[in-house]
Each structure stands twice: as structure tokens, then as C-alpha cells.
Amino acid sequence: MFEKEKRKTKGIRPNIGTFLLLILFAFIAIYYFMGDKEPDTDLSAILQLVDDGKVQHVDIVNNKISVKLIDTRKAKQPETTVTGTSDASSNNDSLLNILANNKQTDKNKIVLDGRTINKYVSPNWMNLLLEKLEKAKDKYGLTYNYTEPISLGAMTNVILILVMLGLLAFSMWNLFFRQMGEGKNPLNFGGSKAKRVDLSTDPVTFADVAGADEEKGEMQEIVDFLKNPQKYYALGAKIPRGVLLVGPPGTGKTLLAKAVATEAGVPFYTISGSDFMEMYVGVGASRVREMFNEVKKHTPAIIFIDEIDAIGRQRGSGLGGGHDEREQTLNQILVEMDGFSSTQGIIVMAATNRPDILDAALTRPGRFDRQITVSPPDIQGREDILAVHAKGKKLAKGIDLREIARITPGFTGADLANLLNEAALLAARKNAKEITYFDIQDAIFKVMLGPEKKNRIMSEKERSITAHHEAGHAIMVRAMSETERVERVSIISAGQAGGYTAHKPFEDLYYASKDHLLQNIMIALGGRGGEQLIFKQITTGASNDLESCNKLARKMVTVYGMAEHMENLVFTESDDMFMGHGIGHSHSFSEHTAQLIDNNVKEIIDAAYKRVMTCLSQHETALRKIAERLLEVERIDEVEFEILYLENTPPEILALDAVNPGREQMIKDGLLPTKDNLAEFKEKYAAQKAETEKKRAMAQLQAAEVPDLTEA
Ligand SMILES: Nc1ncnc2c1ncn2[C@@H]1O[C@H](COP(=O)(O)OP(=O)(O)OP(=O)(O)O)[C@@H](O)[C@H]1O
Ligand SMILES: [Zn+2]
Numbered sequence: 001m002f003e004k005e006k007r008k009t010k011g012i013r014p015n016i017g018t019f020l021l022l023i024l025f026a027f028i029a030i031y032y033f034m035g036d037k038e039p040d041t042d043l044s045a046i047l048q049l050v051d052d053g054k055v056q057h058v059d060i061v062n063n064k065i066s067v068k069l070i071d072t073r074k075a076k077q078p079e080t081t082v083t084g085t086s087d088a089s090s091n092n093d094s095l096l097n098i099l100a101n102n103k104q105t106d107k108n109k110i111v112l113d114g115r116t117i118n119k120y121v122s123p124n125w126m127n128l129l130l131e132k133l134e135k136a137k138d139k140y141g142l143t144y145n146y147t148e149p150i151s152l153g154a155m156t157n158v159i160l161i162l163v164m165l166g167l168l169a170f171s172m173w174n175l176f177f178r179q180m181g182e183g184k185n186p187l188n189f190g191g192s193k194a195k196r197v198d199l200s201t202d203p204v205t206f207a208d209v210a211g212a213d214e215e216k217g218e219m220q221e222i223v224d225f226l227k228n229p230q231k232y233y234a235l236g237a238k239i240p241r242g243v244l245l246v247g248p249p250g251t252g253k254t255l256l257a258k259a260v261a262t263e264a265g266v267p268f269y270t271i272s273g274s275d276f277m278e279m280y281v282g283v284g285a286s287r288v289r290e291m292f293n294e295v296k297k298h299t300p301a302i303i304f305i306d307e308i309d310a311i312g313r314q315r316g317s318g319l320g321g322g323h324d325e326r327e328q329t330l331n332q333i334l335v336e337m338d339g340f341s342s343t344q345g346i347i348v349m350a351a352t353n354r355p356d357i358l359d360a361a362l363t364r365p366g367r368f369d370r371q372i373t374v375s376p377p378d379i380q381g382r383e384d385i386l387a388v389h390a391k392g393k394k395l396a397k398g399i400d401l402r403e404i405a406r407i408t409p410g411f412t413g414a415d416l417a418n419l420l421n422e423a424a425l426l427a428a429r430k431n432a433k434e435i436t437y438f439d440i441q442d443a444i445f446k447v448m449l450g451p452e453k454k455n456r457i458m459s460e461k462e463r464s465i466t467a468h469h470e471a472g473h474a475i476m477v478r479a480m481s482e483t484e485r486v487e488r489v490s491i492i493s494a495g496q497a498g499g500y501t502a503h504k505p506f507e508d509l510y511y512a513s514k515d516h517l518l519q520n521i522m523i524a525l526g527g528r529g530g531e532q533l534i535f536k537q538i539t540t541g542a543s544n545d546l547e548s549c550n551k552l553a554r555k556m557v558t559v560y561g562m563a564e565h566m567e568n569l570v571f572t573e574s575d576d577m578f579m580g581h582g583i584g585h586s587h588s589f590s591e592h593t594a595q596l597i598d599n600n601v602k603e604i605i606d607a608a609y610k611r612v613m614t615c616l617s618q619h620e621t622a623l624r625k626i627a628e629r630l631l632e633v634e635r636i637d638e639v640e641f642e643i644l645y646l647e648n649t650p651p652e653i654l655a656l657d658a659v660n661p662g663r664e665q666m667i668k669d670g671l672l673p674t675k676d677n678l679a680e681f682k683e684k685y686a687a688q689k690a691e692t693e694k695k696r697a698m699a700q701l702q703a704a705e706v707p708d709l710t711e712a
Pocket of ligand 1: 209212247249250251253254306388412413415
């Protein structure tokens with residue numbers, strides 16, 4: 001079907017081409033036929049008469065000439081009019097005939113005297129005629145009137161040329177349009193693309209932006225100004241014209257800007273930086289102009305430019321073409337921002353997640369001089385955001401948003417909104433009446449790793465390797481980490497990975513110690529360690545792990561200054577050539593230093609791997625049991641993992657485990673067992689599990705009775 005469509009669109013092109021060619025031909029042909037090579041005989045005769053001084057007066061109107069001959073006889077003869085036209089065929093009255101007669105009756109010149117001859121003259125000969133008339137005027141006192149022709153021929157030419165130009169423009173347009181990709185309106189070429197968002201129907205208030213208290217505090221001032229500018233002018237206060245919102249995607253930058261507009265009750269215009277970028281040079285700048293012109297009519301107002309980095313990169317840098325357009329656009333924005341005074345009440349807000357690459361001119365005073373960092377929410381923030389998005393969703397009783405917030409560090413507002421929506425979809429698919437904790441848990445992983453693919457085909461051997469690989473990761477988390485917890489271990493392939501071990505810090509960490517980094521390296525190596533210990537061979541399945549821990553080790557050496565013999569030294573390796581700071585210059589140190597760095601990285605990895613192998617052999621029984629259970633049920637949760645771990649690890653080995661305050665807290669809260677209360681805890685857990693299983697089965701049974709519409 002795709003092929004067909006392709007052919008169909010292709011067919012249009014030759015059609016337009018042929019059409020254009022045809023027009024061109026017609027054009028040439030008309031010109032060709034209209035261009036008489038020689039004056040026709042009638043015209044020659046007239047010209048002769050003029051030369052001979054036999055003409056009294058000539059009127060020329062619209063290429064039609066009317067020649068009045070001198071009446072040399074004084075005799076009063078009735079006037080006859082001889083009409084000759086260029087296409088006059090064998091007309092008896094043709095001037096030629098008369099002239100011929102005239103020649104025959106040479107002695108009797110009376111025949112022509114005093115007559116008026118009418119004739120159309122091709123525009124090609126008009127100049128010659130006028131020249132002759134001018135000469136005769138001086139020579140014989142001939143008079144003539146010349147009215148500029150509105151010639152049909154000329155008009156046709158003009159029309160033809162216009163049509164041609166139009167067609168040419170149209171076909172070029174068509175070509176560009178196709179390059180721009182379908183779906184875009186080619187007629188929307190110029191003009192501002194800024195959209196005015198109607199916030200009255202869908203207001204976003206500060207209450208809708210959860211967990212961003214600091215950001216909201218900073219925005220409050222702008223709301224105040226937009227609401228009550230007089231107060232600020234009176235005090236001579238300078239209000240920022242531009243506010244730069246900096247933060248990763250999905251942290252609510254757009255939401256915040258909208259909320260400011262709603263709270264202040266001013267119009268909100270939004271445009272994305274990439275909307276300015278077209279393949280036509282100059283369009284971006286004109287869009288900027290039009291946008292500001294439009295908004296100036298509705299002040300006070302907010303303009304929100306999303307992804308400003310698309311245009312706001314440092315000028316004169318960047319790869320490839322297209323930055324001329326960008327520079328023009330950026331310049332135009334700067335000009336506009338300089339142009340409106342702060343009294344005009346336009347505030348431009350711009351969002352970016354790459355403030356480092358922005359042109360310094362953007363952040364100069366009077367432009368985007370106010371910068372607000374919007375960071376991913378902390379645990380309290382996440383809980384608040386979840387509460388906002390849980391509104392209108394039927395959550396099962398007892399679902400603790402705090403707990404969900406606790407296990408989703410690093411999630412942005414958009415992730416959390418997505419998570420609750422996914423959970424609702426999962427529940428709906430099961431025809432459940434409410435969203436359960438299981439749905440939410442599944443949704444978390446869905447958001448994190450993309451949809452689970454239970455049906456990926458894996459051989460038994462592969463499954464076993466994966467199980468031991470994941471068990472290896474999990475054991476390393478449990479035995480070595482002071483900060484992380486094993487949240488779930490799974491051999492259900494998700495995203496790219498064959499399985500996954502989810503581990504999360506108990507608390508959000510802003511700084512990591514050297515020990516923590518080493519622990520993370522060991523966790524990453526645990527997968528390969530597990531394979532090595534059990535199968536005495538290693539697979540390619542660990543390549544991601546290896547990459548990440550090598551990167552981390554290198555960072556420890558070059559960025560964090562944590563290498564044994566190179567402590568506190570930093571070696572910058574620019575790995576981002578899109579930063580615009582030159583290509584080809586990759587590091588600023590000698591080959592010898594590079595070697596030293598490599599050696600240090602190797603040392604770190606080697607030492608870590610050795611510790612991993614020692615630790616895993618101490619925990620071999622637990623490793624095997626956990627892998628076994630994984631092969632059975634594919635997925636085990638935190639509590640079950642802990643039970644298996646405790647059951648299968650001798651006390652003297654348990655004593656060697658890292659102290660993990662987060663886990664201690666969970667034990668205190670009764671969420672995790674200890675070696676001492678293991679039996680009792682296990683019983684409780686089993687009963688709990690049976691209960692939820694029963695509920696699940698019931699729900700499924702109910703679902704089975706109702707035809708499943710959601711699947712259809
Ligand atoms: N603090 C928050 N409170 C409530 N919802 C939020 C919050 N942050 C983000 N969201 C949700 O995430 C969605 C996306 O957020 P938004 O578009 O504002 O993010 P952004 O930072 O502008 O992202 P991008 O950089 O990708 O444009 C919002 O529509 C909202 O549903
Ligand atoms: Zn792994």
C-alpha cells in the first residue's frame with residue numbers, strides 16, 4: 001500500500017512538468033507567429049504612401065490605423081472607405097487591389113485621393129510606422145494621433161507570464177512542501193506559529209503544580225507584577241523581561257508557566273523553539289517579529305518558548321548548516337526583547353534542559369536574566385504530585401502514595417502522571433473496579449523500562465543464565481550496598497534487557513561517596529560474576545553492565561579525583577561535541593597521563609571484580625536458590641528475596657554484610673524479616689500472599705463473567 005501511494009505522488013510531478021512545458025511552447029509559438037518578419041504588402045503600401053507625402057492625417061488607436069489621404073483633386077467625390085486587415089484574404093476591396101488598380105490607371109490618380117484607409121498593424125511594426133510618420137510630419141506637414149495600445153496580444157503575454165510564474169512558484173512550493181514532510185500546511189509559511197492557549201477553559205493553577213514550592217515562590221513575584229504592574233512602576237522596580245526555566249524534561253516547566261498566566265489572568269502564548277526552525281532562511285526571524293507584534297496587542301501577556309536551545313545555542317558554533325537561520329532567529333528575539341520596555345508587560349518565559357549550551361547573549365541583563373531551576377521532585381514532592389494525579393482515579397483502599405513516592409526516586413512529574421495513568425489502564429484491562437497496588441507496581445516498571453514482553457522466546461539455558469545473572473546483581477546489592485535495596489528481581493525481559501534487578505536507594509542521594517560508587521560498580525559486575533561462578537563462562541549479556549561500570553570507574557578517576565595515585569586530580573574529556581566547543585580536541589593531557597588513567601580504571605574494575613567473586617562464592621547457596629525460584633515464578637519481590645537470602649546464608653557470612661540503615665529501618669517497621677523472626681514472618685507473608693492471590697482470582701473470575709470489551 002505504501003508503494004502504491006508513493007507511485008501516486010510521484011505521478012504528479014511529470015504532470016506539472018509537462019504542463020509547464022506545454023505552456024512554454026504555446027508562449028513561444030504565439031510570439032513566433034505574432035512576430036511578422038516583413039510588413040505585409042498592405043502595410044508596405046501605406047508606408048510608401050506616407051513616404052511619398054500622400055497622407056494628410058493618421059489616427060492610431062489600439063493598433064488600428066486610420067489613414068486619411070490627401071485629396072489632390074479638388075473634386076467633391078463621395079468618400080469611400082477601404083478597409084484592409086492583415087489577414088484579409090482575397091478581398092476585392094483589399095488595398096492591394098486598389099493599389100494595383102491605381103497602377104493600372106496611373107494617369108488617373110483620383111482613385112485613392114481623399115480616401116481613408118483603415119488597417120490593423122502588428123505591434124511589431126508600430127515603431128517603424130511611428131518613425132516614418134514623424135519624418136513625414138516634418139517633411140510634409142502630416143498630422144497624426146497616437147493612442148498607446150491596449151493590445152490583446154500584449155495582454156495575453158502578460159497573463160501568460162504571470163501564469164507561468166505562478167505555476168513555477170507553485171511547483172517549487174510543492175517540492176519544498178514534500179521535503180518538509182506531509183502533514184504540515186505549506187500555506188502556513190510565514191506568520192507567527194505562536195498559539196494562544198485558552199486557559200479559561202482549562203486553567204492550570206499553582207495548586208496543580210505540586211511539589212515545586214521554591215519554584216512557585218519565585219514565580220509569585222512575576223504573577224504579582226502582571227496583576228499589578230503600577231505598584232512596581234511606582235517604586236521604580238525592574239521586573240525581569242525574560243525568565244529561563246531550566247530542568248530535565250517532564251519536570252513541569254510548561255505547567256509552571258501556564259500556572260503563572262492563570263494566576264495572573266493574562267493571555268498565554270506558546271511556541272516551541274523548533275517551530276522557528278524551517279528550511280527557509282528568514283522565516284524564523286519573521287515568525288519572531290509577528291509573534292511579538294501579535295502579543296503586543298494583548299498585553300500584559302506571557303510568551304512561553306519551549307526548547308529554546310533549538311535556537312538559543314551559542315552563535316557561530318554547531319555542526320553542519322542551518323545555523324544561519326538559527327542566528328537570525330536568535331538575533332530577532334534579542335532585538336524584540338530589547339525593543340519592548342518592561343512597562344509593556346510582556347514576560348517571555350523560556351524552557352531548556354541544556355542551559356550550558358545557550359548563547360551568553362540570552363542571559364544578559366534585560367533578557368533572560370532570571371533563571372529558575374526546576375528539578376525532579378524529592379520524595380515529598382513526588383507524593384504531592386501523585387496526589388494531584390490520583391484525583392479522579394479509583395485507587396484501592398490502603399494504597400499509600402507515600403510508599404509509591406518512596407520507591408520512585410528520580411521520577412519526574414510527567415513520569416508520575418504517566419505511572420498512575422498506566423496503572424489505571426492495567427486495571428481497566430482486567431476489568432477491575434479499582435487500581436490495586438499490583439497495578440501500580442507493574443506500571444512503575446512499565447514506565448521505567450518500557451512494556452514488559454513476557455513472550456520473548458528464550459531457551460532454557462538462556463533463562464538459566466539470565467536467572468543467575470540477575471541473582472548475582474541482587475546478592476551484590478544485598479550483601480555489599482550501604483544505600484540500595486533490592487526491590488524486585490525478574491527474568492521477564494523488559495525493554496532491551498533480558499531481565500532486571502531493580503534496586504533503588506532508600507533515600508534520595510545528592511552526593512555519593514567513593515565507597516558508594518565502588519559498591520555500584522560491584523553491583524554492576526555481580527551479573528557477570530553470577531554467570532562465571534555457576535557456568536564457568538561468561539556471556540555477552542553483561543555488556544551493558546560492563547559499559548556502565550567502566551564509565552563509572554573512569555569518571556571516578558577523571559572527574560571525581562578518586563584514583564589511588566591521582567587523588568584530587570581532574571582530567572576533562574569532552575565527550576559532547578555538540579556543545580560547540582570545537583571538535584577533535586578530546587583531552588587536555590599527555591599520552592602518559594592517559595595511560596595512567598587507563599591503568600587506574602583497570603585497577604578499580606579488577607579489584608571490584610575480585611571482591612565480587614569472593615562475595616558471590618560465599619553466597620553461592622543463596623544465589624542458586626534465588627535463581628531457581630526465579631526460573632519458577634519469573635519474578636520475586638523484595639520480601640521474598642530477603643526470606644530466600646536469609647534462609648540460605650550462614651550466620652557467619654551474614655555477619656560480613658554491609659550495614660544498611662535503610663534496611664534496618666524497614667526491619668524496625670516490620671516490613672522485612674530478620675534471621676530471628678524468619679519463620680514467623682514467613683508464615684505471615686504466605687498468608688498475606690494467599691489472601692491477595694484469592695482476591696486476584698476472584699477479580700479474574702468476575703472479569704471472566706463480563707465480556708471483556710477493553711481487549712476488543
Ligand atoms: N509538579 C508537577 N505537578 C503535577 N504534575 C506535573 C508536575 N510536573 C509535571 N507534571 C505532569 O507532567 C506533564 C508534563 O509536564 P510539562 O510539560 O510541564 O513538563 P516540561 O518540564 O515542560 O517538559 P518538557 O521539557 O518535556 O517540555 C504535565 O502535563 C503534568 O501532567
Ligand atoms: Zn546485568
